[in-house]
Amino acid sequence: MLVAMAGLPGAGKSAVAAALGRELRAPVLAVDAAEAAMWRSGIDATQRDGVGLAAYAVVHTAAAAALDAGHTVVVDAVNAVAPARDAWRGLAREHGVALRWIEVVCSDPMLHRARLEERGSRYAELAEPTWSQVQARVVEPWDDDRLVLDSVRPLAELLPEALRHVTGRHAGR
Template identity: 40%
Template sequence: MIAGLPGVGKTSVASALAVRVNAVHLSIDAIEESILGCGLPRGRQVGVAAYEAARAMAELNLPLGRDVVVDAVNDSDEARQTWREAASATGGELRFVHLVVSDYEAHRRRLLGRDRGLVHVPEPEWRDVQSRRAEYAPWVDRHIEIDTSETPVDAVVECVIPRLAG
């Protein structure tokens, strides 16, 4: 589970990690994009539906022996419970990797002009990220925290892989 605020590199790291360990990659933003593309109105229910859809896909893949890498903000304990339930239902191991950018100016710059090619999921603005940061629930689960401020994606993946095994 790759977690963190928008703009910390979740999708890039999750995608590279999934390739590296031959895992299934599930992105909440891609699922939300699909749901919104069907004409449903933007809102909390779409976010919850995206988490539940990703959970269902994870639960289908884990019993097949596939590792699953999910990238999602996971800013509440309720969101994190989704992944606890998936691990419990399948006997899978859950590992949280929380990405941060400690240099706020670098984080802000990452969001400027960012275009992930999504039509229905808007790019967050800095004030949106700051608001989410203020409301981000503290971690109660064991987790790996990595500062991606000046660390390239491949280096983050190299750091994550051995720590996931332990």
């Protein structure tokens, strides 16, 4: 199975992805981690515009290899636009696996902003977006069935819901 996370930076999707990955014993492949590794490897700053897209491609390739090996994969990415979502749909189709979408939102703008500003830089090489950059992000409309989780609720409540969505079972089983 391919589980594709979606949501704005700071909304809480990485926390849900990590917990879900632990529960499913599945690798969590994060686009931000791939992008940070690319910067760490010495990608030239003049190539900044293409690095984010390239990071999606790196995670796509790693996910394909894991799916080939028979593993469930959790992808941690913003997935705000149709081309990103199309790539995961195509990957699931190519590998004959189910695709489960989970979108994480934070309905409290003050909490969302505080989380974004308090989390600091998770990767030294990757600048975290500002609150104004997050607010300016365009999230294209969805056509896919997806579970929408509001991260104002505690992770302990969100995880069982996410697990039911992807497997039909409860956490801890």
